[in-house]
Amino acid sequence: MLDDQRSHGLWERTAPAAPSTLPLRGSTSSDVVIVGGGYTGLSAALHLAERGVDVVLLEAAEIGFGGAGRNVGLINAGMWVMPDDFPKELGDHYGERALDLLGNGPYLVRELIEKHDIACELETNGTLHCAVGDKGLRELEERARQWQKRGAPVTLLDAAETERRIGTSAYSGALLDMRAGTLQPLAYARGLAHAAIKAGAKIHTGSAVIETSEADGKKIVKTAEGEVHADWIIVSTDAYSTGPWAQIRREQVHLPYFNLATKPLSANLRGSVLPNCEGCWDTKEVLSSFRMDKAGRLVFGSVGALRGTGIDIHTSWARRSLKRLFPQLGDVEFEAEWHGKIGMTDNALPRFHKFGRNVIGFSGYNGRGISPGTNFGKVLARHILGEITEEDLPLPLTTVMEPGFRTIKEAYYEAGAQIAHFTGERF
Template sequence: MIANERPVIADSLWNATANPAPDCPPLVGDVEADLAIVGGGFTGLSAALHAAEAGLRAVVLEAESPGWGASGRNGGQVDPGLYVDPDAVEARFGRDVGTRMVSLMGGAGQLVFDLIARHGIQCDARPVGWIRAAHNAAALQDIRGKVAQWQQRGADLRFLERDELAAMLGTDSYVGGLIDMRGGNLHPLNYTLGLAEAALRAGAGVHGQSRVVSAGRDGAAHVLRTARGSVRAGKVLLCTNGYTDGLAPPLAQEVVPVRSVQVATDPLPPDVAASILPGRQAPSDLRRLLLYFRMDAAGRFIMGGRGGYGDRVTVARMEALRRVSVKMYPQLAPFGWRHAWGGFVAVTPDHYPRLVRMGPGMMAGLGYNGRGVAQATAMGRLMAEWAAGRPEAELDFPVTEPQPIPFHALRRLGVAATVLKYRMLDGLGL
């Protein structure tokens, strides 16, 4: 179970199957560092690891335990690339910056698997490719465009006709798709714990149960205070994503936290497990309220999708995921569903992540729109490069001033209305 979480979203398969966590005690006393990092998820731990390897004294302050938030709860899909297609990225940001953004995030999946190999992280890593599945003709046309754009850039990605996709999925629920061999899947909490252990071995400090209660300046230095200690550092990285609070306003207004939920079966008999996703890819589809699904190492089937803010709506969405799973894979009908959990995805209005300048010596990275395993790992490395002295203009992602979302206080009403609209359009097949 996820500690200190609402029971309806706390029964996580990943927590139930997690490796032993490294020792990350609460911060006690006053510490001097080159770099203080708020948040112990993919972004913060990747930043800490890369900063420590660059010779910086880095300290991570995590309010709960490493991987407590979205990094330890997600579907474990290693999705290469930005949410936005490469042509649109380059059209918006220009050939120079846009090309660097596309390259950075297109290679983010390989970065994840390279880190896992280099540090010996035991997280059931499977670089078997990532599948996008089209549920109708319009989505299939979108898939063809994605394939063409990435192939023009030399990516190992190809189109899948309906029959080939059905053989890969074990269901004929989709009309075609693509496979991107730069991606794959993993156990997300064990990957997070492995990053924490690697950061510790590299010399970083990683402290759980160390919520930052205030952030201030003392001359040129930043001072972050927790209940039992403080960190004084020249630079600060804010890496809290969908769990961003009011520590550094207006950062929380940069993203909209949207709950995603998952359900998982008991381990299936070997013959049933072999009939579903035999290549063990982890697909997601192109519905507006997308579905994402996979098998784990023990032969459990996992289905994920959009949740709700309230407990009653969340329970209903979890039950809907079980129903759609059995519709896609009727062989699941006799078997029980052991786990159900969820967490917040940080969504941005334009579907681009944010690298935000929060003042002298302070940077934030957040807003991965459901692609955090790869994107957050890459963003953490990029932020570590900035902390080590790389100028903003040379970074492979644009740095912006804070851009609060208008009427952010009404975000829950807006999300509920959007979900209702999208559910109707998906139901009509539009």
């Protein structure tokens, strides 16, 4: 994307084409202008347009350019935060409400894919959170207990069943979550865009917002070549925010993350490695993730950026790791590589912000964007439609606050990942 082979990698190569769009030129008006063409903005555009609301969506680059087109493709339920900690972090009024929305969020993703016939390689056989050692297993035991008391369809698997499902003896157990699954993330974003346009939304790519103002009660959103006058602005730029809402980016500590895709595995190997296509990640501090795509490519990722010395360090580590996890694969060849950035908030939970009268947005998905983004987009649409009040939202209103030592932390994460992977899996 934008002539960068390492920005979207396999996903750009295998996703159906994006809808034909053009930059915004000239002056136009709408009921709502949405800034950002990721899951949140596209979901909001779709849900508003389906209700007859006049919507214009502005995307600075291309549909799914940010995290929506670069992520692993795990449709996770909930967040990194333990379920019982939601009320502690958000208060009783919002805690369980947010947990219920996010825990059941993958069901809305499935519903939209089915309703709009989105070709995005959807798999609904769950995800496996894989325990590394006794410490990892204890963490998953507690996570399972907290979800199960709320009736969630999660099951703690022992080491033998984990090995049967994954094809490796590396883990002491795993938490199977049947709410979750996998998809082709860029294909899903493009599918939402097609559906939103069909419903009546107008989408303009190559249209970065450079300035906003207000006149005669209308919001004015300006790009290099045009402007939109609207009653509402939805800000859905998240970790890739620039321009008038660059403070959203500054609120988050960027964690780099990369993915590598093998060539399609043989039918024999596919029978022994993730035969049910669950999406996986482990309990290590510098975690790894892996899943299978529709063609049988194993997509393997971890913390780090594929630039400079990181390219060789991370790819060499990945080969060593896969050889340990799945020795049956032999020498692995990668046919695609890409990376992006995860925006981490200080409590690993999303934020709801108001940037002025009728200027609102959710952000801070902490690497869990597919389901939360889709659901929060619908929530924003319902709020603008008057179906829910601000007090009914799943998150409290918060002010944008920049964490201390943000730039130092970001440099540390990138360098630390290289150190961990340079030394990792050598013995």
